[in-house]
Structure formats: C-alpha cells, structure tokens
Amino acid sequence: xxxxxxxxxxxxxxxxxxxxxxxxxxxxxxxxxxxxxxxxxxxxxxxxxxxxxxxxxxxxxxxxxxxxxxxxxxxxxxxxxxxxxxxxxxxxxxxxxxxxxxxxxxxxxxxxxxxxxxxxxxxxxxxxxxxxxxxxxxxxxxxxxxxxxxxxxxxxxxxxxxxxxxxxxxxxxxxxxxxxxxxxxxxxxxxxxxxxxxxxxxxxxxxxxxxxxxxxxxxxxxxxxxxxxxxxxxxxxxxxxxxxxxxxxxxxxxxxxxxxxxxxxxxxxxxxxxxxxxxxxxxxxxxxxxxxxxxxxxxxxxxxxxxxxxxxxxxxxxxxxxxxxxxxxxxxxxxxxxxxxxxxxxxxxxxxxxxxxxxxxxxxxxxxxxxxxxxxxxxxxxxxxxxxxxxxxxxxxxxxxxxxxxxxxxxxxxxxxxxxxxxxxxxxxxxxxxxxxxxxxxxxxxxxxxxxxxxxxx
Numbered sequence: 001x002x003x004x005x006x007x008x009x010x011x012x013x014x015x016x017x018x019x020x021x022x023x024x025x026x027x028x029x030x031x032x033x034x035x036x037x038x039x040x041x042x043x044x045x046x047x048x049x050x051x052x053x054x055x056x057x058x059x060x061x062x063x064x065x066x067x068x069x070x071x072x073x074x075x076x077x078x079x080x081x082x083x084x085x086x087x088x089x090x091x092x093x094x095x096x097x098x099x100x101x102x103x104x105x106x107x108x109x110x111x112x113x114x115x116x117x118x119x120x121x122x123x124x125x126x127x128x129x130x131x132x133x134x135x136x137x138x139x140x141x142x143x144x145x146x147x148x149x150x151x152x153x154x155x156x157x158x159x160x161x162x163x164x165x166x167x168x169x170x171x172x173x174x175x176x177x178x179x180x181x182x183x184x185x186x187x188x189x190x191x192x193x194x195x196x197x198x199x200x201x202x203x204x205x206x207x208x209x210x211x212x213x214x215x216x217x218x219x220x221x222x223x224x225x226x227x228x229x230x231x232x233x234x235x236x237x238x239x240x241x242x243x244x245x246x247x248x249x250x251x252x253x254x255x256x257x258x259x260x261x262x263x264x265x266x267x268x269x270x271x272x273x274x275x276x277x278x279x280x281x282x283x284x285x286x287x288x289x290x291x292x293x294x295x296x297x298x299x300x301x302x303x304x305x306x307x308x309x310x311x312x313x314x315x316x317x318x319x320x321x322x323x324x325x326x327x328x329x330x331x332x333x334x335x336x337x338x339x340x341x342x343x344x345x346x347x348x349x350x351x352x353x354x355x356x357x358x359x360x361x362x363x364x365x366x367x368x369x370x371x372x373x374x375x376x377x378x379x380x381x382x383x384x385x386x387x388x389x390x391x392x393x394x395x396x397x398x399x400x401x402x403x404x405x406x407x408x409x410x411x412x413x414x415x416x417x418x419x420x421x422x423x424x425x426x427x428x429x430x431x432x433x434x435x436x437x438x439x440x441x442x443x444x445x446x447x448x449x450x451x452x453x454x455x456x457x458x
Contacts (some may be wrong), residue, residue, distance in 0.1 A: 002029040004066070005156065005188050006051060009448075011060035013046055018424075020046050022212045024060070026136035028156075033182050033189040035199040038209035039235070042295050044192045051190065053077050064155075079156040079221075080149035084164050088133045088141060088148075094120075097130035098148045119147040122181060139170040146181070156188045163198065174199050196236050200224065208232050229346055230416075233274040234409055240280075240317050242412045244273035244342065252342055255412065256313035257291045259335060265343035272343045277306070277320040279339035282331055287331035293317070295325045309333075315412040350385040350427055353456055362453070366423045369445050373453050380456040387416065387430035389449030392441040399442020403427065405435045419443065 013021040015215060021043045028034050038043035049055045050062055053074035062069045069077065080101075088097050095116055102112045115319040120126045123143040133141060142162060149157055163171045179202055182189050193199055199206050200220040208215045208223065208231075216228045224305075227233035230241050244254035246265045251258060254273045283289055293309035296316075305324040309317050309331065325331055354364035356379040362371040364383060375381060393399045406426070407418035417435060418425040421443065436439070445451060 004028070004391055005030040005064065007063040008232045009061045010356065011057045011062060013055065013058050020212050024214060026207060026214065028163040028188060028190060031186055031188055032204050033191065033202060034205045034207065035193060035194060035203040036207050036209060037196065037199040039194055042207050043212040045160060048160055048190065048192050051156070051372050052079060052081050052158055062113065067348070078154055079158055080152050080154040081158040081160060082145050082149050082162045084161045088145060090134055092133070092134060093129070094125065094131050094144055097133055097144055098151050100148065101152050115151050118353040119151045122184060123147045138166050139174060142166065142174065150185060154187065156190060159189060159191045161193055178202060194292055208235065226341065227274060229343060230272055230409055237279050238318060240272045240275040240277065240412065241409060244271045245269070246271060250314050252340065255291065255311050255315040259340055260337040261340040261342055262337050265342060270345055270348065272345055274341040275335060275339065279335060280319045281334055282321060282325065282333055284332065286332065288334050290334040293333055294329060295327055295329050298324050298327055308447060316384065317412065347428065349387065352383045353380065354383055355380050365401045365421050365425055369400050370454065371445065371447055371451065382456050384452040385445060387428050389446045389451050390427060390429045391444040391446055392429060392431060392433065392435065393444060396440060396442045399444055401443050403443050405437055405439040405441060408435065408437055
C-alpha cells in the first residue's frame with residue numbers, strides 16, 4: 001500500500017485579500033513523481049512554496065510523514081528545491097557549488113567527496129567538477145542545480161519550472177534525464193509546470209489547478225482521455241469541445257448529428273462533448289460516414305497534418321491525421337463511440353444575486369442594470385442570465401460595469417468566455433465576436449434574451 005509523505009488538509013491562502021488557494025485537499029505518495037499543472041496564477045507555485053516552508057497557510061494544515069510542518073523553518077525541512085533560474089554561486093566551481101550545503105552541515109570531507117562524485121555521475125557531469133559554472137551551458141547549469149539539491153539526500157525534491165529557461169531541444173533531453181534520475185533515486189519529486197507536454201511525459205500523477213482550485217487529479221492517461229470538465233479538456237492537449245444533448249441511452253447529439261457513445265446520462269440532459277482531433281476519422285465508405293465536411297486548412301506539423309474542416313451543419317472542427325487532404329475537398333467523417341467523451345455541464349447559466357433599485361433597475365456586480373421587474377424596491381433577488389444574454393463592449397464607457405477576458409473556449413461555432421468583473425465575480429459569455437485574453441470590456445445585459453428574476457429565497 002502506498003505511503004503518504006505530503007498531505008494538504010483544507011489549505012487556503014490569500015494575498016492582499018485575494019484568494020489564491022481555496023480549500024486544497026491533496027496528498028503525495030512516497031516515491032511518486034507528481035506534477036502541479038496549470039496556467040500562471042493558478043496557485044501551483046504557492047503550494048510548492050508552502051511545502052518548502054517559504055509560506056504558511058492561512059487556513060488548514062500541511063503534514064510531512066503525518067506530522068505538522070507549521071513553524072518548521074525551510075532549512076530544517078528534509079527537502080530541497082530546484083529553481084527555474086538555477087541560483088548557482090558564480091564565484092564557486094562545480095564541485096564547491098554541489099558541496100556547499102554539505103560543508104554547512106559539517107559533513108566529513110571524505111563523505112562529501114563520495115556524495116559529490118555520485119551525483120555528478122547521476123547527472124552525467126563527472127568530468128566537470130573543476131569547471132567555472134559560468135562557462136557551462138544552460139542545460140549543464142541546470143544539471144548542477146539538480147545535483148546540488150539531491151546531494152543532501154532529501155526526502156522530497158521540489159522542482160519549480162526547472163526547464164523553463166532551456167530551449168526546446170534541451171528541454172526535451174532534460175525531461176528524459178529527470179525521469180531517469182527519479183527512477184534511480186527513488187525519492188519523491190513534486191514538479192511545477194504550465195507545460196502540458198512536460199507534465200504528460202514526466203508524471204506518475206498530475207494535479208490540474210485553475211483559479212486556486214484542484215480541477216482533476218489522475219494519471220497522465222486519465223487526464224488526457226477522461227477530462228472531468230472543459231477547462232481540463234482544453235488545457236491538456238488539443239480538443240474539440242462542443243455543446244451536446246443526450247437523446248437516448250448512450251446516445252448523444254452534437255454538431256446537429258446523433259452519435260452512439262459509451263457514457264450514460266439522463267435523457268435530454270444538456271452536456272459538453274470532447275473529441276480529440278486524432279479521434280475523427282476519414283472514410284471513403286458511405287455506409288460508415290456519419291457526417292460530411294469541407295477542408296478549410298491543411299498544415300504539416302512534423303508527425304501529422306492538422307486540418308480545420310467545416311461540417312455540413314456549420315461547425316468547425318480540428319482533425320489530426322497522418323495523411324493530408326487538399327484544401328477545398330469534400331470529405332466523409334466518422335467518430336467511434338469510445339472516442340466521444342461526454343461531460344456534465346459545470347453550469348447552465350450565470351446565477352447572480354442582487355437588489356431591486358426600482359421597477360426598471362436591479363443592482364448587480366456593483367452596477368445598476370436596466371432590468372424590468374415586478375418587485376418592490378429593496379427586494380433581494382436571484383438573477384439567472386443565459387450565456388448569450390451578456391453583451392461585451394469595446395468601449396468601457398458603453399457598459400454598466402467593467403471586466404477582463406480571462407479564459408477563451410472555442411466551441412465549434414461560437415466562443416465561450418470567462419469574464420472577471422472588477423468586483424471579483426466571474427461571468428460566462430457565449431459570443432461570435434473574437435476577443436483576446438486580457439481584453440478589457442464593458443458589460444451590458446440583454447433582457448430580451450430570457451433573463452429570469454426571482455426572489456432570492458425562492
């Protein structure tokens with residue numbers, strides 16, 4: 001049975017009143033290679049810094065081998081950290097950089113020599129002990145930084161985006177070397193990255209984070225093949241993410257066609273459907289064809305061709321195939337039931353709570369929105385807003401409140417945006433307009449699109 005070495009229990013953390021980690025529950029098994037994966041600002045480095053002792057949780061508890069870590073300073077914790085920028089001492093040679101921590105601990109010289117030689121061999125740098133570290137390449141410096149960390153024989157090695165500063169070829173080479181080091185050392189590796197391919201290549205377990213919350217924990221295969229929500233599906237690899245509806249037992253409709261699937265949901269339930277680009281197949285057999293499309297683009301990607309096609313029902317799909325199909329050609333396509341991933345929708349509309357100002361106005365999101373209603377002034381109300389009932393404006397002055405485009409998801413024939421408002425709330429918007437992440441927008445509501453207003457407690 002696997003033994004837990006690190007455990008987070010209901011851990012939360014805020015900076016300047018902004019929550020960066022929200023009720024994190026997570027454990028790491030002894031000897032595991034676990035990767036914390038997510039976009040910038042998701043909280044992954046904050047988790048790592050808590051383990052290292054550079055930060056303390058605001059709430060919750062962090063355990064090492066079942067014992068609380070609270071109050072134990074970084075230098076007394078049996079772990080070491082490898083940073084993105086190496087942090088080597090430029091005035092020391094390779095040997096003295098690696099031996100530095102051992103000398104501070106007053107380890108006998110013959111033991112230092114033995115350990116330094118061993119880790120130099122492990123990182124394939126045996127002939128470099130006398131070299132000036134500033135004469136080394138980026139990859140070699142990173143090897144020395146790793147050697148300096150593991151020479152102290154930590155129980156846990158923390159790696160904070162250690163390959164980010166390397167070029168692509170060197171990064172891929174170091175991925176292989178890191179995995180081999182982990183196998184030989186047998187200690188626990190906790191790795192932070194925003195690079196999905198890196199996480200899939202290295203990890204025993206991946207923890208996907210977004211906005212301070214754990215989205216999914218699983219093996220690389222599970223995370224890729226069975227994403228639990230649209231964020232994970234979009235963040236891990238390429239995906240076609242589409243609106244769907246269950247039309248029968250293990251039968252789902254999307255792109256205005258019906259397909260057999262292996263997931264069983266309630267009849268008529270609205271769902272999200274994920275199809276990986278490599279799981280849409282071309283055929284010349286009319287009996288096998290499920291839908292037709294026209295090839296719009298065809299780009300060689302080294303191993304495969306990436307094609308965007310317009311379906312016969314007006315949806316755009318990405319397909320990856322080893323064979324190219326000419327732009328403009330009409331093609332027949334099919335999808336196997338096993339390759340259709342059906343997921344529960346995270347939400348069906350935006351749900352906000354506000355207060356009636358008058359019969360024509362409701363105060364929401366720190367703004368007064370024109371929303372006709374039949375409630376008395378001061379009544380607290382729940383406002384359910386369809387995704388397409390929000391209008392985004394280029395000119396901030398044209399909106400009632402301001403927001404920023406935080407996340408963009410393409411769903412075949414429209415975009416599904418996450419908007420962060422100035423008061424810290426999130427809104428989800430369906431639009432055909434093209435926006436970029438980080439765009440500032442004015443926000444208006446469209447009452448004619450079916451906005452529902454009820455008393456808060458109903």
